Amino acid sequence: MSSSPNLYLLIALAPLAGAILAGLFGTGFLGRPIGRRASHVITILGVLISAIGSVVVLGDVLNGLRFDGAVYTWSLIGQTKLEIGFLIDPLSAMMMVVVTSVSLMVHIYTIGYMADDPGYQRFFSYISLFTFSMLMLVMSNNMVQLFFGWEAVGLVSYLLIGFWYTRPTAIFANMKAFLINRVGDFGFVLGIGLLFAYAGTMHYGEVFAQADKLAAMTLPGSDWMLLTVACICLFIGAMGKSAQVPLHAWLPDSMEGPTPISALIHAATMVTAGIFMVARFSPLFELSDTALSFIIVIGAIGALFLGILGIIQNDIKRVVAYSTLSQLGYMTVALGASAYSVAIFHLMTHAFFKALLFLGAGSVIIGMHHDQDIRNMGGLRKYMPITWITFLLGTLALVGTPFFSGFYSKENIIEAAGQANVWGASFAYYAVLIGVFVTSLYSFRVYFLVFHGKERFDTSDHGHGHGHDAHGHDDHGHDDHGHGHHGGKPHESPWVVTLPLILLAIPSVFIGAWAVDPMLFGKFFDGVIKVLPQQHPAMHVLSEEWHGWVAYGLHAFQTLPFWLVVAGFVISWYCYLINPKVPAAIKANLSGVNKILENKYYVDWVNEQIIARGLRCLGRGLWQTGDRGIIDGILINGSARVVGWVAAISRHLQSGFIYHYAFAMIIGVMALVTFFVLIPQ
Numbered sequence: 001m002s003s004s005p006n007l008y009l010l011i012a013l014a015p016l017a018g019a020i021l022a023g024l025f026g027t028g029f030l031g032r033p034i035g036r037r038a039s040h041v042i043t044i045l046g047v048l049i050s051a052i053g054s055v056v057v058l059g060d061v062l063n064g065l066r067f068d069g070a071v072y073t074w075s076l077i078g079q080t081k082l083e084i085g086f087l088i089d090p091l092s093a094m095m096m097v098v099v100t101s102v103s104l105m106v107h108i109y110t111i112g113y114m115a116d117d118p119g120y121q122r123f124f125s126y127i128s129l130f131t132f133s134m135l136m137l138v139m140s141n142n143m144v145q146l147f148f149g150w151e152a153v154g155l156v157s158y159l160l161i162g163f164w165y166t167r168p169t170a171i172f173a174n175m176k177a178f179l180i181n182r183v184g185d186f187g188f189v190l191g192i193g194l195l196f197a198y199a200g201t202m203h204y205g206e207v208f209a210q211a212d213k214l215a216a217m218t219l220p221g222s223d224w225m226l227l228t229v230a231c232i233c234l235f236i237g238a239m240g241k242s243a244q245v246p247l248h249a250w251l252p253d254s255m256e257g258p259t260p261i262s263a264l265i266h267a268a269t270m271v272t273a274g275i276f277m278v279a280r281f282s283p284l285f286e287l288s289d290t291a292l293s294f295i296i297v298i299g300a301i302g303a304l305f306l307g308i309l310g311i312i313q314n315d316i317k318r319v320v321a322y323s324t325l326s327q328l329g330y331m332t333v334a335l336g337a338s339a340y341s342v343a344i345f346h347l348m349t350h351a352f353f354k355a356l357l358f359l360g361a362g363s364v365i366i367g368m369h370h371d372q373d374i375r376n377m378g379g380l381r382k383y384m385p386i387t388w389i390t391f392l393l394g395t396l397a398l399v400g401t402p403f404f405s406g407f408y409s410k411e412n413i414i415e416a417a418g419q420a421n422v423w424g425a426s427f428a429y430y431a432v433l434i435g436v437f438v439t440s441l442y443s444f445r446v447y448f449l450v451f452h453g454k455e456r457f458d459t460s461d462h463g464h465g466h467g468h469d470a471h472g473h474d475d476h477g478h479d480d481h482g483h484g485h486h487g488g489k490p491h492e493s494p495w496v497v498t499l500p501l502i503l504l505a506i507p508s509v510f511i512g513a514w515a516v517d518p519m520l521f522g523k524f525f526d527g528v529i530k531v532l533p534q535q536h537p538a539m540h541v542l543s544e545e546w547h548g549w550v551a552y553g554l555h556a557f558q559t560l561p562f563w564l565v566v567a568g569f570v571i572s573w574y575c576y577l578i579n580p581k582v583p584a585a586i587k588a589n590l591s592g593v594n595k596i597l598e599n600k601y602y603v604d605w606v607n608e609q610i611i612a613r614g615l616r617c618l619g620r621g622l623w624q625t626g627d628r629g630i631i632d633g634i635l636i637n638g639s640a641r642v643v644g645w646v647a648a649i650s651r652h653l654q655s656g657f658i659y660h661y662a663f664a665m666i667i668g669v670m671a672l673v674t675f676f677v678l679i680p681q
Helices: 005-025 036-062 090-113 120-139 143-161 168-199 204-209 211-215 226-241 250-256 259-268 270-280 289-312 316-336 340-367 385-399 405-419 425-451 495-521 538-544 549-558 560-578 581-589 591-598 600-653 658-678
Strands: 067-077 080-088
Touching: 005 036, 005 067, 005 080, 005 090, 005 120, 036 090, 036 120, 080 090, 080 120, 080 143, 090 120, 090 259, 090 270, 090 340, 090 495, 120 143, 120 259, 120 270, 143 168, 143 226, 143 250, 143 259, 143 270, 168 204, 168 211, 168 226, 168 250, 204 211, 211 226, 226 270, 226 289, 250 259, 250 316, 259 270, 259 316, 259 340, 270 316, 270 340, 289 316, 289 425, 289 591, 289 600, 316 340, 316 405, 316 425, 340 385, 340 405, 340 495, 340 538, 385 405, 385 425, 385 495, 385 560, 405 425, 405 495, 405 538, 405 549, 405 560, 425 560, 495 538, 495 549, 549 560, 560 581, 581 591, 591 600
Parallel strands: none
Antiparallel strands: 067 080
């Protein structure tokens, strides 16, 4: 097998074929000739083909292969071609491997997790369709296809968050995700439109070739730099998709979907689409310090303040969700510091260990008979040994333990923020530094409460007392999927659940040390990511201080971030294992702060009570005044009334008597004569 356009088509279309077969013939849409087993076999086979093909492509790219070509001309507007095409380079090849490998693990995991769910085939169809959409996004060589993939992953995300459509909370969550992403997508469309209007092409390479020309332009009617406006508009799209402040509120609520979705979409792939997009457009972003400053400040706010919210969460999935928001903030800070390769590197390492943590959380939920409250757990280590050790490895990678994968990416982000040469870099540096302690605190809090300490779960036959509806989904937003709620002691999950945990744990530990040198300081991204070292020296400074992954890991024990990790570990250990009264006392003494955190900085309140209510009032006003008053009342009914009034008057003039008509003619002649007499000659 060698890289060619046919192979690229196979990689992209194999998951689509699986999604179509499982969706049309396994869900009852066109009958059910495909059963549950056949559905997961077909979709897993499609993703497996994509994963193998992606690895082959990555190998060819490492040997110097590059491909940038069209496979289909979709439309021709004047001289402008809108095409479906592929750009195969180190960035897209790495993303293809991450997307397909994590997706493959999630597909296998789903066999066990959704075993008794009535929507089994529909779920496999959705996640396979998502894989196709994400591949189209990362493989695209033009902005049309990028936008198609961008919207397609948003659509499938909507379907998956609301997968259990009988739950009002799930319907609210998927509508919330859909609407917030529309706000970001509006900016994204404007950015693409500006670039197309002034570059005259949708093709990446042709746009990037005109970067210097675009940088010299201003937006008509203003003194704003055109490229700055376009880049900020593009990043607003990334803010929605990658859940940046203030367009982040949809991601925690998306935990209403089944846990495999949390791992696939909201940890490893879809939410990183914005990070990928900014890195892909680095030749443009690099020419706008204003856009980079905006990016680094937004990322820093998310990295610190959204991570803090994870400390007070009691739902195991929501803790990991806020961790995702924080880590996306870290990636965004790296983008703003012009350390695009570090952002992509953290994207890759984060994809593996965060997928591991989400799937590990799902395994805990299965073992706990679908109770997600960490206050009802404890001591699970002896009941679920595989889940315990893999969850621990994922936690160590997340907090940045030396020699684990997350360490190499997070540490370089912190250093890049310290060396950045844009406005807001100092704030970003301290935000990501404090964020290290916050990450350690909430991560080890979950770990200790779930796997250590006394057992707090109920082993009676009635379980934990959570009510369930007819579909097996409880009324408290918990992730139950039809396995039943039996109570009793926790148990280890089946092998189809634990095998993906083991396979994801391996890269979570080792891939950072293996890939850090070529991806950050080698030539892996040469010709793909553009950095101006004089204006933005962060990567140049990091490369001068780089002495290999072993020396870097050993040096970490002398640095502040390592001791912040240790501090978070010790405080969590003391507060949640040794003296559990401390958190309660802190909560009582800081009730005002706790109220702000429990209300998530009132972002949801602002969205629902001010923005949504204001828009409803505006809509009602436009309906009453504009639609009913002006359009119906004046333009339509008003014109009808005028016609009726004219007709009523005219009716009296049509008497049928000849002398009336003769009199009217005489009056008319007199008026005309008078008119012409009075007009000066």
